[in-house]
Amino acid sequence: MSDIIENLGDEVQRGEIEKVKELVKTAVDQGLAPMEILENGLRPAMEEIGRKFGSLEIFLPEMMNAADAMSAGVEILKPYLASEKSEAQKGLIILGTVQGDVHDIGKNIVGVMLGSLGYKIVDLGYDVPVLTFVDRVIELEPDIVGMSALMTSTMVHMPRVINALKERDLRKKVKVIVGGAPVLPEWALEIEADGYGENAAEAINVVKELLQ
Numbered sequence: 001m002s003d004i005i006e007n008l009g010d011e012v013q014r015g016e017i018e019k020v021k022e023l024v025k026t027a028v029d030q031g032l033a034p035m036e037i038l039e040n041g042l043r044p045a046m047e048e049i050g051r052k053f054g055s056l057e058i059f060l061p062e063m064m065n066a067a068d069a070m071s072a073g074v075e076i077l078k079p080y081l082a083s084e085k086s087e088a089q090k091g092l093i094i095l096g097t098v099q100g101d102v103h104d105i106g107k108n109i110v111g112v113m114l115g116s117l118g119y120k121i122v123d124l125g126y127d128v129p130v131l132t133f134v135d136r137v138i139e140l141e142p143d144i145v146g147m148s149a150l151m152t153s154t155m156v157h158m159p160r161v162i163n164a165l166k167e168r169d170l171r172k173k174v175k176v177i178v179g180g181a182p183v184l185p186e187w188a189l190e191i192e193a194d195g196y197g198e199n200a201a202e203a204i205n206v207v208k209e210l211l212q
């Protein structure tokens with residue numbers, strides 16, 4: 001791993017916003033691929049922060065600082081994250097982090113990348129109530145609903161959204177994809193989602209397949 005990627009991870013963990021911005025800019029200038037910066041530098045740092053938080057080595061303020069540093073890095077990366085540019089309107093995707101869950105960094109990355117590929121994104125934000133997903137499906141008639149959950153306690157709202165769509169006879173009209181750190185392919189199958197993305201790149205592939 002390059003020094004810059006390693007330093008980037010350390011600075012994210014320290015919550016050093018300005019240093020993270022500087023390192024991301026330098027990494028881009030040095031020609032490192034945006035996805036490499038994201039997947040090898042920024043994301044593993046957040047996984048490590050999550051591990052340290054879980055084992056009480058750090059507490060909420062440190063996790064919040066690291067999240068702010070990660071978000072600042074993602075903000076700099078946004079314009080570079082698209083692998084292919086497209087003006088064509090490819091489909092409408094509604095994204096949201098499920099009820100009770102404020103984690104939105106990963107969902108935002110998925111949204112930025114899909115948006116830059118020509119999909120129209122309506123981002124419902126975080127802590128999105130079950131029925132808000134349903135109401136927006138009725139109102140906007142999207143091609144895909146993408147749900148994100150970062151906690152085992154909130155991923156249970158994913159099947160609630162799917163069931164609410166079924167009850168209103170909407171399930172066949174819209175594809176559903178799910179993701180977020182605790183979400184596994186088995187879970188996606190169990191709740192009868194149409195697709196699952198372990199990361200943003202996979203989510204893009206799934207969306208492309210579903211809309212073919």
Ligand code: HCB
Nearest residue numbers: 050054101102103104105106148151152179180181199200
């Ligand atoms: Co938070 N938190 N947190 N947290 N947090 C986790 C998720 C824990 C796992 C940490 C731990 O305990 N080890 C844990 C959840 C445990 C569980 O499952 N039960 C946890 C907890 C407990 C909490 C609080 C309850 C802490 C507290 O208050 N005591 C609280 C929850 C508040 C709430 O939601 N009601 C909380 C708060 C926070 C913040 C605010 C400090 C901050 C979030 C800031 C924000 O998002 N704006 C935060 C963070 C940053 C994390 C960790 C450290 C990182 C999450 C992250 O951003 N990862 C996380 C630890 C972890 O995940 N390992 C920890 C980086 C992104 C890029 O990865 O997986 O989100 P991603 O997204 C990927 C991928 O999954 C996929 O593509 C993305 C890009 O590649 N993807 C999708 C994501 N969504 C998709 C949707 C699709 O449809 C398709 C693909």
